Amino acid sequence: MSIDSRIVNDLVANGISFVTTVPCKQLADVIDEVDRRPEIMHVPSNKEDEGMGLCAGAFMGGKRPAIIMQNTAIGVTINTLATLTQFYRMPLPMLISYRGELREPVACQVEMAVHTKALLAQLNIPTYHFHWQKDVEELDNILKYTFMCSKPVAILTDANFWGGYGDQ
Amino acid sequence: MIRSEILREIAPVIRDHLVVCNIGIPSQELHAIDDQPTNFYMLGTMGLASSIGLGLALAQPKKVIAIDGDGSVLTNLGTLPTIANNSANNYILLIIDNGSYGSTGDQPTYAGKKTSLTAVAKACGCDNVIECRAEDTKKVLEEALAGDRMTVIVSKCESGNAKMPVITLDPVVIRHRFMEAVKA
Ligand SMILES: Cc1ncc(C[n+]2csc(CCOP(=O)(O)OP(=O)(O)O)c2C)c(N)n1
Ligand SMILES: [Mg+2]
Numbered sequence: 001m002s003i004d005s006r007i008v009n010d011l012v013a014n015g016i017s018f019v020t021t022v023p024c025k026q027l028a029d030v031i032d033e034v035d036r037r038p039e040i041m042h043v044p045s046n047k048e049d050e051g052m053g054l055c056a057g058a059f060m061g062g063k064r065p066a067i068i069m070q071n072t073a074i075g076v077t078i079n080t081l082a083t084l085t086q087f088y089r090m091p092l093p094m095l096i097s098y099r100g101e102l103r104e105p106v107a108c109q110v111e112m113a114v115h116t117k118a119l120l121a122q123l124n125i126p127t128y129h130f131h132w133q134k135d136v137e138e139l140d141n142i143l144k145y146t147f148m149c150s151k152p153v154a155i156l157t158d159a160n161f162w163g164g165y166g167d168q
Numbered sequence: 169m170i171r172s173e174i175l176r177e178i179a180p181v182i183r184d185h186l187v188v189c190n191i192g193i194p195s196q197e198l199h200a201i202d203d204q205p206t207n208f209y210m211l212g213t214m215g216l217a218s219s220i221g222l223g224l225a226l227a228q229p230k231k232v233i234a235i236d237g238d239g240s241v242l243t244n245l246g247t248l249p250t251i252a253n254n255s256a257n258n259y260i261l262l263i264i265d266n267g268s269y270g271s272t273g274d275q276p277t278y279a280g281k282k283t284s285l286t287a288v289a290k291a292c293g294c295d296n297v298i299e300c301r302a303e304d305t306k307k308v309l310e311e312a313l314a315g316d317r318m319t320v321i322v323s324k325c326e327s328g329n330a331k332m333p334v335i336t337l338d339p340v341v342i343r344h345r346f347m348e349a350v351k352a
Contacts, residue, residue: 018223018226018227041226041227043223043226043250043254044250045219045246045250046246046247046249046250047244047246049213049215049216049244050215050216050219050244050246050247050250051219052216053213053215053216053217053218053219053220053223053244053247054219054220054222054223054226054250055223056216056219056220056223057188057219057220057221057222057223057224057225057226057227058223058224058226058227059223059227060208060220060223060224060227060343060346060347060350061223061224061225061226061227061228061350062227062228062347062350062351063227063228065223079212079213080213080216082212083211083212083213084210084212084213084216084220087211087212087339088339088340088342088343089339089340089343090343
């Protein structure tokens with residue numbers, strides 16, 4: 001089974017039925033997979049804080065939400081994470097491409113990568129880092145944990161996890 | 169007519185519906201005028217009332233009214249294409265356009281100058297956009313509620329704020345009672 005189907009299977013198995021996304025090259029296939037699944041309402045957003053607003057509404061409407069985004073979006077969403085998701089205590093799994101880590105071809109991505117874990121730690125956001133493909137085995141437990149504690153939780157997925165950047 | 173007068177007029181129309189209300193004085197005014205468990209008050213996060221409202225409307229069948237401000241829509245303009253392209257016929261976005269950032273001291277917004285949020289919403293693909301005078305807001309909202317069509321209402325009013333107390337309800341309590349009302 002592809003890693004993308006495996007991830008989306010775990011989302012569906014955990015009752016996630018509302019997913020918002022802002023693309024990253026690294027996330028293209030998993031986003032396609034989300035879009036293909038009839039169990040999931042996929043609502044692309046224009047900015048990740050907007051996406052977190054959509055997720056908050058969907059959650060209050062009775063759906064389990066998730067957001068798929070790039071780690072650069074941490075810079076966009078700190079206010080929303082603190083004053084909406086955390087302040088009102090809402091669960092939000094965040095599947096995040098961890099750009100700027102090992103095997104990254106674009107130097108600028110490193111500039112946010114070096115802040116990513118520090119910012120998440122400062123926000124007291126439980127954070128998991130997938131580096132090897134087998135790390136995906138933890139996803140099911142992470143999703144259960146997220147809805148158990150009603151917090152935003154970060155799953156950082158680096159280039160090595162996704163199998164590099166092809167020929168780059 | 170200022171925002172609080174509009175809220176007072178529409179209170180009986182919206183009280184039985186799910187309402188997501190804009191940050192700051194708008195929420196304080198609505199809370200003081202007619203607090204309801206069906207009201208979700210935003211205590212922070214400027215700009216996301218329309219997004220929260222859309223997510224809620226897409227997730228369940230009850231009618232949802234997001235009461236937003238011109239300044240907040242301007243800060244999250246990306247919301248309008250998302251609303252236009254994800255049809256939720258149980259969704260009404262009411263933009264109270266006082267041409268200012270009311271909560272922070274009535275500083276002018278561009279919506280009070282050359283920018284028309286009505287035209288922006290139409291250009292974003294929202295195909296049922298109604299601009300009205302503050303005085304007509306109640307009637308326009310009643311008509312929108314009677315129809316089964318996603319509607320964006322831009323209500324042009326004067327800037328000014330009523331003096332109302334800060335909301336001291338715990339956010340988790342606001343969220344919990346709101347979710348119970350959604351399920352009811
Ligand atoms: C990111 C951010 N910037 C600025 C503020 C301060 N702020 C709170 S409410 C508000 C004005 C909102 O204006 P509008 O949406 O037009 O509502 P009005 O009060 O005019 O009805 C501002 C600037 C904030 N809360 N968050
Ligand atoms: Mg305003």
